[in-house]
Amino acid sequence: MERNGEIKLDPWGYSQIADYDKLFSLFGIRPFRELFPKIKNPHNLMKRGVIFGHRDFDQILDALERKEKVALLTGFMPSGKLHFGHKMLMDQIIYYQNMGIDIILAIADIEAYAVRRMERKELIRIALEEYIANALALGLQKKNLRIYFQSNMDAPYYRLASMFSQKVTAAEFSAIYGEITPAKVTAVLHQAADILHPMLEEYGGYKYVFVPVGADQDPHLRFTRDIADRFSGELGLRRPASTYHRFMTGLDGGKMSSSRPDSAIFLSDPLEVSASKLMKALTGGRATVEEQRRLGGEPEKCSVYEMYLYHLLPRDEDLLDIYWKCRRGELLCGEDKKMAVEKMLKWLEEHQKKLEQAKNEAEKLVEIPSF
């Protein structure tokens, strides 16, 4: 956020959310910070503004306070390898699980097949080896956990998805999802069923449901909230709550994506590959060393700093220390990168050991579709 030619100092990187104000004013997403008084041990991702917004998450906190049943629902699209951007969501899930919240993980294999046209055997493999195994290695527990493939659910779930179709017009579908196709209809109805089915008697009776998503997913959430309203009488559904996080930037300054291997460090990358990727990452450094000494770096623009903020520096004082050293021009990018690589490799090495063990566990945690 440039103001009079100067960058607003912002160690938490709030300023990186484009359309931040619009999300709040136009779409009714509320700032997450307003909830801090109600949260005893906020996650670093909350304190650091990565989780920046919410809808009705206060109701979730109240329900927890009243000891009522709460579930976190999230869907994985099993389309590629897991990177540090995904880890951020996994970290949230594990945090909530440790708070005693039920965790429900939907593997969006129907969408992956129908819309992304992935081969079924491959998407099943990715779900197990990448998503579930990494989640376990990151610390996901088997308690309060249900993982399912969309295509392997039971009748009430599918009945829900098909019932939803009665009350969605072609016009409103197209307004959100563009051209209406059979594949998109199928994917969208099942996604809504993912979020809302935990509220049914058939799945343990009503519980509050929330979904942690990126802001880009908010149209799905608004759609699902509308559906819940339309079936509040007939099926007792209620609006799901949601939290909104920003995404890590790609190492090259673009979007971090599994389909652009140089934009992301994968949790299964060989150590030397991961190190080389981080060493080449775009930073907030100046054109020359002299300039950087004089003006200081811009950590807000730096993907190495993002690695610290999201992953590598859990203690706030360590993060602030780096932030100000960079800002004051005391820490140059080369030195900083070496430090980040060292921390990352230490973490990755440990993680990859756990990952190998977790791969054997993964298929015990979910029923695998027969085709």
Add this chain to the structure above:
Amino acid sequence: MERNGEIKLDPWGYSQIADYDKLFSLFGIRPFRELFPKIKNPHNLMKRGVIFGHRDFDQILDALERKEKVALLTGFMPSGKLHFGHKMLMDQIIYYQNMGIDIILAIADIEAYAVRRMERKELIRIALEEYIANALALGLQKKNLRIYFQSNMDAPYYRLASMFSQKVTAAEFSAIYGEITPAKVTAVLHQAADILHPMLEEYGGYKYVFVPVGADQDPHLRFTRDIADRFSGELGLRRPASTYHRFMTGLDGGKMSSSRPDSAIFLSDPLEVSASKLMKALTGGRATVEEQRRLGGEPEKCSVYEMYLYHLLPRDEDLLDIYWKCRRGELLCGEDKKMAVEKMLKWLEEHQKKLEQAKNEAEKLVEIPSF
């Protein structure tokens, strides 16, 4: 079929199928009669031309000859009371069941709910009390029989429906079904899954499937055959076969429909109501008695004659006797109607006794959805 002002004599009523030739030439439906040499005990509905066409039914007959597994699949739309038009389909089902063919009855509750917007409790009641109970009273056996609600199936069935969506474009969907809506997409994909799921390993392994339908349903069949082709490699699906029947005309000369109670005699109509409906039915009689004595009646245009042909006169010689007496002006409509009413009441009285007993049996034959 008027020829030089004269009606072509046609005791079997073939001439009543509009666009008959078009179905054969343009859409590739084959005349059912060509199969007669292969059918040992053809049903009256075959001999009398009610079942007039087929696709690949020769393959079904060959499979039966080779003692391979064959299933008949049909779907019921549980939207209203059962009438004599429905009985004609039930009679076919029972005929095939007695030949040793597996019978699979899909209750199209997803379509009834999503597209026809029926209330779920009501459609479940109609499925049980009208469709299943009447089928049992008509003679459907419990052997080789599977009845299911679409919304109460298991994962492989739904997986199939959702997979189909990958290979159906919006353009081809619209070409068959008009405007594409979420509800229609849902209904159509499940209908295709109804027809094709019995071929999967999960449902007892590959079997030949055929579907007895009215000619108006042929677009669905062509669509489903296309889908089967597209999944022949991935899932081993094959084109379903089909037979085509014409429908009974309504008693008033219009369409016979549950939604127009005077157009149809319901199998549960009180006897006096059914009698009164038949007495008022449109016949092929002339303007005056004198004229009818002189010119003879036109049984091809007569809904009472249709009752004989479809239901009340199983012996061909009895049917032909009536036909020629009417044609020669020997049998007038009043007398004829009394005879028909007498036969119908005798049958209905017997049927309704069985129906009462069957109502208790119906819910034992199918798993009922929890909502």
